[in-house]
Amino acid sequence: MQNSKQVDVGIMIYGKPYQTAVSLHTLYKYSKQHINKIYVTFEKVQPFGFDMDELKALLEGLPVVYNVSERFFGFQNLSSNSIKQKLKFLIPSYRKSVRYQYAWEEAKMPYLFLMHNDMLFSGDLIGKYLDVIGTDIAAGSIGQCWNCPAFNKGCVDQQYYDYRPSSQELLELYKDWPHDRASSMGLLGEGKVSWPLPECRLNEFVALFNIPAARKLVFPRGKARLFGLKNSIDFGIPWFQDISHMGIKLRHTSYDTHAEHGWCSNHAGGTQSLTNENLYVREEEIAKTYFEEKCK
Structure with a gap:
């Protein structure tokens, strides 16, 4: 049995208030014994009339720390290893606007659990990851x-x-x-x-980090690029390449017995709905119904 309250949670918010609420309430339902704080970071730019206060009301009762990114990077490829890019990442407001980076630097617990805001949990996934991570710096599903x-x-x-x-x-x-x-x-x-x-890559929709060990490897303290950076394909790949070339192997474990990703989009992921308002509204209606029936 793991010690209680040894995990902080990090999540980035770009729209989807009801999917976010279901994600965090179902996570907390099954894993609250492990969770200290939930770091919720809002992107500076939001889609489709998103209301920050609406989401805060939906998350009432959870141990949330809120933050708003000072810059909006969206799907930009910031993975260059150039001196110019590294100098930019020395600026805290710039660096902490990268996906997950605020939670990565602010988390106080020995473990950090990063997640998407379109998850549905049915079991204690954090507990499962804590059981398997061992001495590795991260655990989760590896490979697209x-x-x-x-x-x-x-x-x-x-x-x-x-x-x-x-x-x-x-x-x-x-x-x-x-x-x-x-x-x-x-x-x-x-x-x-x-x-x-x-x-x-280590799929960042649900991943657990031994955060003190992982931080040492990542810029500006180490040579690896920030975990939340995207290359021309996807998020997390530059970090994964860097730590792999350092000789570091991660702990692969599945999440599908304890959680669903993209459950409102037939498990296709939520990216398409971020540019399709009709699809976005339809997925949010599914999540709202679930929230009102199961999470209140």
């Missing part, structure tokens, strides 16, 4: 395997660390592959990083 041609062709989840194809082998794998994000973004070929594979 549904987008990767290597899945079940030499690599599955926890084997990512040992499956290291050459640049040419990776090109062969991607031939006729329908999910061609890596090739369309120019990430394949000679001179390109072939390991970790382009779609490989």
